[in-house]
Amino acid sequence: MDIGLEYRYENEVLIPTLLVQIELESKTKLLLQRRPSCAQGATHFQTPHLGTRSYRIEGMIPTIPVRSPLTLCTNNSSIRPTTTAMCTPTHRVPHVLTVAGSDSGAGAGIQADLKACAALGVYCSTVVTAVTAQNTVGVQGIHPVPETFVAAQLRSVLSDMQVDVVKTGMIPSIGMVKILCQSLQEFPVRALVVDPVMVSTSGDVLADSSIVSVLRKDLLPVADIVTPNLKEASILLGGVPLETVAHLRSAAKLIHDLGPRYVLVKGGDLPAPFDAVDIFFDGQEYHELLGPRVETRNTHGTGCTLASSIAAGLAKGLSMFEAVQVAKRFVESALHYSKNISIGRGVQGPFDHLLKLKQNTNSFSLRRGFDKSDLLLYAITDSRMNKKWGRSMVEAVKASIKGGATIIQLREKEVETGEFVELALACKEICHSKGVPLIINDRVDVALASNADGVHVGQSDMQARTVRALLGPDKIIGVSCKTEEQALQAWNDGADYIGCGGVFPTSTKENNRTIGLDGLKAVCLTSKLPVVAIGGISADNVPSVMEIGAANLRGIAVVSALFDHDCIFSETMKMYSAVTHCRSRTK
Ligand SMILES: Cc1ncc(COP(=O)(O)OP(=O)(O)O)c(N)n1
């Protein structure tokens, strides 16, 4: 007689099921299964052949999780269950497999990939292709791993684990490229990120020229994205000189013709005065990804880290472009954070990938960065309305978040700077306790002093590019735009979103030209940034706004519809249900 305990999921709860297998004289097996109606005590089976069989259960049978073996007692003997119920809820973890070389200095290679994935919350397994002796001075030695052992590592990981994305770094031999391609055919993954490591940033050759043709012929055609720096792009294209942004664009196109779905040519090595511009090419459109050049010696491993961060974003379900943007911001943040650390005596030091784990967990902006879904219901505060209705700013912010506001903007035109900073700190605490970003209107100084999550500026305020340079890459920057040209400028300046309006007439902002639904639509259709509509928006006209037919219109920004009322909570709930209803219909 076998006894077992099985757990089955039903409605989010694990239900214990007792399984009793009895062998009859006639050798037929009888499987009885029963849900113990109690955690302890007897449970009875009615069996057609044996009448009533009673079993007494000792030991608790909790629903989740069960870790301790249970002892089931029949009439007179205790029988340990055939299976010890070990049930805990399981969930998939985004998973990147890095196929790269080991960097003894731990600034680049698989070490960089492991740290980047850890910082971005993604599991990272490793296939080591070579062991290098290197430090901040350069590469002193390379010891390739035998190809058969690379194959064995690939099989060990891919045959057992659910890998979402493979990221390749240094692959020192033609045979290894072919082994990798074969493994990916046998064990397909969702995406392949190829960082064509051929020359280290210290200028040392990490893969001889013979491998270039195999990379071109075998690996690039199956890559989802390839991320060469200037030198690597030039090598992939036979040694053409690449010295300007125009060269980068043509290089991206030519490399795309070799087969990868996307290309990111990294322009960090462009000679000054160019900004650190990367060209992202999807086969149709070019995107110039600008970012502040961080003046530091600690840039070793930036290429590997960018590629593994892209892989991490893809593993988490981001689109390619989103993954590239987040990865670029992550690397910039890490460089910014690490710019003055000193590791090693050479010309090029490593940077600190794990800043996210060290930053104050309340620093919301680094915990997950800007998410365009934050724009769904954008509440903009107004002290005059608070005064009119006799409530504090903190009360107003709490009520709007409780009602469903997804992002808060403190918009204060008369308050003294010191008071504004205090207000921002108090509101940030409320916002972060609910995972809601806090944006400061106009005042970059107040945003810096309160470490708010970002700033919103208008056309007559500080230019977004300057704000970006002051706030750094991981803060949220919004720009007011009435025209397509302003929207393009906001994009080039490195903004995260556009506030577009006033859509309808409003008395909340003086001397504000109304652009109407047509003006809103014109901006949305050309903007490369997500858009939030603003100006005279109420629950009644939300449908007309949200249904203009622009996918990147992500929400509405409102002041009086929420705050010029006695009950902010109910007004916000009303607005939230209106905008979510429309959003669900227009997705
Ligand atoms: C989300 C959002 N959009 C637009 C504005 C308007 O900003 P601005 O043009 O700077 O005007 P003021 O708000 O400063 O009067 C905004 N604040 N938020």
Ligand SMILES: Cc1ncsc1CCOP(=O)(O)O
């Ligand atoms: C700040 C701002 N920018 C354009 S319109 C506006 C005011 C929006 O206020 P309301 O939602 O009360 O119309």
Ligand SMILES: [Mg+2]
């Ligand atoms: Mg302004």
